[in-house]
Amino acid sequence: NAGVTQTPKFRVLKTGQSMTLLCAQDMNHEYMYWYRQDPGMGLRLIHYSVGEGTTAKGEVPDGYNVSRLKKQNFLLGLESAAPSQTSVYFCATSRGEQFFGPGTRLTVL
Amino acid sequence: GENVEQHPSTLSVQEGDSAVIKCTYSDSASNYFPWYKQELGKRPQLIIDIRSNVGEKKDQRIAVTLNKTAKHFSLHITETQPEDSAVYFCAARSAAGGSYIPTFGRGTSLIVHP
Numbered sequence: 001n002a003g004v005t006q007t008p009k010f011r012v013l014k015t016g017q018s019m020t021l022l023c024a025q026d027m028n029h030e031y032m033y034w035y036r037q038d039p040g041m042g043l044r045l046i047h048y049s050v051g052e053g054t055t056a057k058g059e060v061p062d063g064y065n066v067s068r069l070k071k072q073n074f075l076l077g078l079e080s081a082a083p084s085q086t087s088v089y090f091c092a093t094s095r096g097e098q099f100f101g102p103g104t105r106l107t108v109l
Numbered sequence: 110g111e112n113v114e115q116h117p118s119t120l121s122v123q124e125g126d127s128a129v130i131k132c133t134y135s136d137s138a139s140n141y142f143p144w145y146k147q148e149l150g151k152r153p154q155l156i157i158d159i160r161s162n163v164g165e166k167k168d169q170r171i172a173v174t175l176n177k178t179a180k181h182f183s184l185h186i187t188e189t190q191p192e193d194s195a196v197y198f199c200a201a202r203s204a205a206g207g208s209y210i211p212t213f214g215r216g217t218s219l220i221v222h223p
Contacts, residue, residue, distance in 0.1 A: 031209060040118070042198060042215040043153070058210075090152060094209065097143065100152040 002026055006091050006101040013081045013108045021076040021104050023091030031094040032074040033058075034066060036087040037103075043090065049074055081108045111136040113201050115214025123222050128189050130217045132199035133181040139201040142182045143211065144173060147196045156197075157184070189221045 007022045023032065034046040045058030049068040063085060065077045078085060086108045091101040112135040122128050134142075143158035159166045159173045159182065166173050170189075175182040182201075186193055196218050202211040 033210075040215060042115075043213045045210065048210060096141075096209075097155050097158070098145075098153075098211065100154070102152050 004091060004093055004099050004101040006089075006104050008104060009102065010105050011107070013078075013106065015082060015108060017081050018077070018079050019081065019106075020078075021089055021091075021106075023074045023076070023101055025072055025074075025093045025099075027093055027095075027099065028071070029093035029095045029099075030071075032068065033092040033094070033098070034064070034074065034076045035090045035092065036060065036085075037090060038087050046076065046089075081106075083108045111139060111201055111203060111212040113199060113212045113214045115199050115217060117217060118215065119218045119220070121220045121222065122189050124189060124191060126189055128186045128193070128219055128221075130184045130197055130199070130219070131181060132183070132201075132214050133179075134201040134212075135180065136201065136203050137177075137180065138203040140204060141202040141211075142173070142175060143200050143202070144171075144184050145198045145200070147198065147216075149195070153198060186219075189219075191221050191223050194219060194221045 004025045030051045033048040035043040044060045046064050047066040049055050052071040055066045067075045089104045092098045115132045140161040145153035146156045147153040159175050170187050172185045196216045198216050199214040200211040
């Protein structure tokens with residue numbers, strides 16, 4: 001029972017490159033979320049999903065896209081990475097209490 | 110939308126002292142208030158939560174209090190230990206509109222000196 005997993009754990013991109021972060025869960029939760037965490041800024045919601053096939057914008061959605069084609073997976077895409085997107089990204093799932101993944105540390109040069 | 114303010118941003122205490130972290134929220138429809146602990150380099154993990162029909166909840170050395178009228182809630186840690194050193198986040202969540210999306214405070218870095 002893996003809970004919530006994220007891949008990759010670390011990534012370095014150059015400005016303008018694209019990448020996809022994968023969040024996977026085996027908890028059968030409907031709600032999934034993507035957050036970014038920056039020093040002193042707490043956890044800011046990027047996008048979220050209330051179920052398979054649905055997505056919605058959070059507080060800071062610009063520059064990111066998401067997809068939830070399967071209930072257990074929630075993908076976060078960066079089409080053209082910018083240095084301002086350097087951050088730690090956390091995925092979470094919920095059926096009440098939130099469970100977080102281990103995080104992805106992304107650096108954009 | 111909901112706005113959550115958390116204070117202080119940094120709290121330094123001696124081992125054995127008590128620590129209190131305070132949060133205020135703006136949306137009177139918020140009815141669920143979790144607290145998360147994040148150790149350095151790790152993921153946030155739920156340590157305690159409280160619902161709006163309860164004024165106080167305790168779990169060993171930690172407790173949370175809620176004042177719905179004043180729209181504030183607090184985390185209390187007694188007999189602090191060095192392993193309590195971490196960043197603590199409060200959050201508030203409303204079920205209004207059928208969407209269960211929590212809003213987080215900016216976090217409090219708690220440092221417990223041996």
